[in-house]
Amino acid sequence: DAGDHSRDIDACQPRRLGLVLTACWMAAIYHRELAGRDLGARRDRLELAMRLKDYPLFSAPASLLDGLALALPVIFLTRYQSAEAVGYYALINRVAMAPLNFVAQSLGPLNTRHVATLLREGRDALAYLGKLLAMLAAVAAVPMAILVVWGRPLFSAVFGPQWEPAGDVIAILLPGIAVRFIASALS
16 A cells, blocks of 8 residues: 555654764864874784783674574564564664663673782682672562563553553563573672
């Protein structure tokens, strides 16, 4: 139907406008920093890149596997589930995992540095990790309790009534989401 297609195009317009405005904003901010600088290959940069080449070699496979772990369920769900169920799952991944990943990725390097310091000083890192595990579990329990009890009305209020069933789906997925949050913050 031509009317449905025009509605789809109209729905994409705000997203495109947002992308264009973001690109313009970033160009305006970084224009001063990049103007007049030599961004070409310099000897000191090449030496630094060679010295630190192991970091991307070891982190790239983990990042690739993490990306696949997020994408594969959606790919497999499309084969066996309805488009609505896949939409609920994808929305939950975006809504629940984005803030949790932000917190976990912020805590990860701090945690690693603190554990290394504890080990270097000969102190008990296991006790620290136990306390951190308990704290992360408590932090994850609060949104879990809220979403299990009020997930349907919250999703309906924030995303619209058509997304209300996602509140039921998130209640099912929350234990796995909480475990991923705790594991990634501890890793």
